[in-house]
Amino acid sequence: MQIDVSPLQSATMLKPHGDVDMSCARDLQGALHQALRAKPERLIVNLEDVSYMDSSGVATLVEAMQIARKSKTSVVLCNLQDRVRSIFEIARLDRVFKIAATADEALAN
Amino acid sequence: MTRSPTQTADAVSATAPVVINLLSQARYLSGVREFIFSVARRFGFDEKSASHIALAVDEAVCNIIRHGYDKRADGQITVGLWPIPEDAPEGRNTEGIRIVIEDSAKQVDPDKIKGRDLADVRPGGLGVHIMKQVMNEVTYEKRAKGGMRLTMIKYLSASPSEEGDNHAD
Structure with missing residues (x-):
């Protein structure tokens, strides 16, 4: 799957494209691990x-959040579409992740 | 009219009005999801509920690939679906959808298939919780000839106002 990586001043932004399911969760996992190795202040x-x-995608993000905590990197999700937000709500992970409405908000907070 | 899971016998592929046969490979998930979503919409479910039904099937098939077949790529999975009632006329909303998923993977005690405690935040283990949360009935059983059968039912009347009122184990 295509995943854009943008290094910003004190943050790194990952932008995956397409459905995230069992067939490509490993691609996202690889990109998250690589981004976290640089220990940015914030991973968006x-x-x-x-x-x-x-x-499968949710589990990958949970794992990334747990790795990030060890290096004090803050993980922020942003721009969730309704269907994606729904699975976080069903799994009650919307209370666990920092979720911003927009990329600007994720950078600002 | 609903059927008990045992009434489906070992013949989903012979009795369901529509059947998807796939190998235990994750690359087929998106096609299965799109098909289930599309049929659920035709049965009268709104977009959110149809999306949840497709998600439940996705999670079920993922579990079969991951745990049933241990990621083997040559396992057989059959997904059959019925309108409720089965003789619901075309062009009208149904009362719901019944989905039966059969595999020939290793058997598991159905009583041991449970969603995990959501307070324990960790990767994995969410699939069964999600299925139970978005569907009205989720029943696992061992097939007589080996493998497992999962029956999931979603009623139209529970959509969307009662959605999210179900609580998994």
Whole structure:
């Protein structure tokens, strides 16, 4: 799957494109691990172009959040489409992740 | 009219009005999702509920690939679906959808298939919770000839106002 990586001043933004399911969760996992190795202050996952995510994708993000905590990197999700937000709500992870409405908000907070 | 899971016998492919046969490979998930979503919409479900039904099937098939077949790529999976009632006329909303998923993977005690405690935040283990949360009925059983059968039912009347009122184990 295509994943754009943008290094910013004190943050790194990852922007995956397409559905995130079991068939490509490993691609996202690889990109997250690579981004976290640089220990940015903030890792922003921009889900604007992700129209669907299953629990494989959610599990990948949970794992990244746990790795990030060890290096005090803050993980922020932004631009969640309704279908994607729904799975976070069903799994009650919308209370666990920092979720911003927009990329600008994710950078600002 | 609904059927108990045992009434489906071992013949989903012979009795369901529509059947998807796939190998245990994740690359087919998106096609299965799109098909289920499309049929659920035709049965009268709104976009959110149809999306949830497709998600439940996705999670079920993922679990079969991951745990049932241990990611083997040559396992057989059959997904059959019925309108509720089965003789619901075309062109009208149904009362719901019944989905039966069969595999020939290793058997598991159905009582041991449970969603995990959501307070324990960790990767994985969410699939069964999601299925139970978005569907009205989720029933696992061992097939007589080996493998497992999962029956999931979603009623139209529970959509969307009652959605999210279900609570998994």
